[in-house]
Amino acid sequence: MLDVGNLNHFMIDILKELGNIGAGNAATALASMISKKVNMDVPNVRILEFKEVAEVLGGEENLIVGIYFELTEDVVGNMMFALDMDSAINLTNMLFNRERNDRQLDEMDISAISEVGNILASSYANSLSSLTGLKIFISVPSISIDMAGAILSVPAIQYGHVADHALMIETTFEENQNLVTGNIFFLPNLSSFDKILTALGVN
Amino acid sequence: MEKNTIKVGMADLNVTKAPHLLTTLGLGSCVGITLYDEVNKIAGLAHIMLPSSKEIKNNENKAKFADTGIDELIKSMVKIGANKNYLVAKIAGGAQMFNFNSNNQMLKIGERNIMATKEKLKELNIRIVSEDTGGNFGRTIVLDSADGSLYVRTIGHGEKII
Numbered sequence: 001m002l003d004v005g006n007l008n009h010f011m012i013d014i015l016k017e018l019g020n021i022g023a024g025n026a027a028t029a030l031a032s033m034i035s036k037k038v039n040m041d042v043p044n045v046r047i048l049e050f051k052e053v054a055e056v057l058g059g060e061e062n063l064i065v066g067i068y069f070e071l072t073e074d075v076v077g078n079m080m081f082a083l084d085m086d087s088a089i090n091l092t093n094m095l096f097n098r099e100r101n102d103r104q105l106d107e108m109d110i111s112a113i114s115e116v117g118n119i120l121a122s123s124y125a126n127s128l129s130s131l132t133g134l135k136i137f138i139s140v141p142s143i144s145i146d147m148a149g150a151i152l153s154v155p156a157i158q159y160g161h162v163a164d165h166a167l168m169i170e171t172t173f174e175e176n177q178n179l180v181t182g183n184i185f186f187l188p189n190l191s192s193f194d195k196i197l198t199a200l201g202v203n
Numbered sequence: 204m205e206k207n208t209i210k211v212g213m214a215d216l217n218v219t220k221a222p223h224l225l226t227t228l229g230l231g232s233c234v235g236i237t238l239y240d241e242v243n244k245i246a247g248l249a250h251i252m253l254p255s256s257k258e259i260k261n262n263e264n265k266a267k268f269a270d271t272g273i274d275e276l277i278k279s280m281v282k283i284g285a286n287k288n289y290l291v292a293k294i295a296g297g298a299q300m301f302n303f304n305s306n307n308q309m310l311k312i313g314e315r316n317i318m319a320t321k322e323k324l325k326e327l328n329i330r331i332v333s334e335d336t337g338g339n340f341g342r343t344i345v346l347d348s349a350d351g352s353l354y355v356r357t358i359g360h361g362e363k364i365i
Contacts, residue, residue, distance in 0.1 A: 051212035060229035068301040142301040149229015150341020
């Protein structure tokens, strides 16, 4: 039985590379959107136990932003982009050229964050698509701002069907003083996961 | 005696005696199932993720599923002195955190978790005395083993005792 807890180094390297290409594309898109230089760290692929997942984002009750997408065509499943409030505020500061950190997100901010989530998710889907030759369609985003535990229960449950661990790609972007750490959960259904591994020649 | 608060994680369960508290933080589509024996002042809490252990091959973790989670919770409560016939239930969670127009069964997992929980409790003749379920927001719950009260806290949707 497949469990992401048992993924070997080779597969993790592939996922890391995928994250790298995806994040690179996303950083380029972000930079051209705001006409500024955006730096990016090498993504970190983390395999987490369910109980550790929320801790990455500041604990179960911490307020976070989650953006959720549906994947269809050759790869069926979901993708989720999650970020904590500091990152969300920094991201909007980056986009709107502001410096204040002591503020709440307004409608405009939420819409902008959704859009960046969309760019990021599309970048990952595109890089996966070109690596595997599989066709992937991505839905419009659905956004939720709530407790980390509640939002992250969604990817955890999807992993829960096949595993006791969840796989997360952590990417940090930096523009001037604004640090944004985004966490991507890639959630293909079981047959799509097989399809991807087969296309990559690791199955 | 000093009150301790025992934390129950995702796909986990625990039991305690008065005066201690049981809590689980940030329930989303998962369901928090609490059982209480008022006579012996014994409380139990399970944080389940999925409706049925029968639909899934990887089902060793009993606390992950509504069906086996409830069985296991009762077993653990009886072990520390609870009487199965005295148990009543309170449930919370089962939200749908994201909205799509499509008919994705995955998104309705909260609803299915609640249905499976109710079915299992009915099968065992355990009465549900109160619930705070559904919606599109997260919940933190705290069960007081002194009186069986269940405190529900949210972000932006108030707090209450059920």
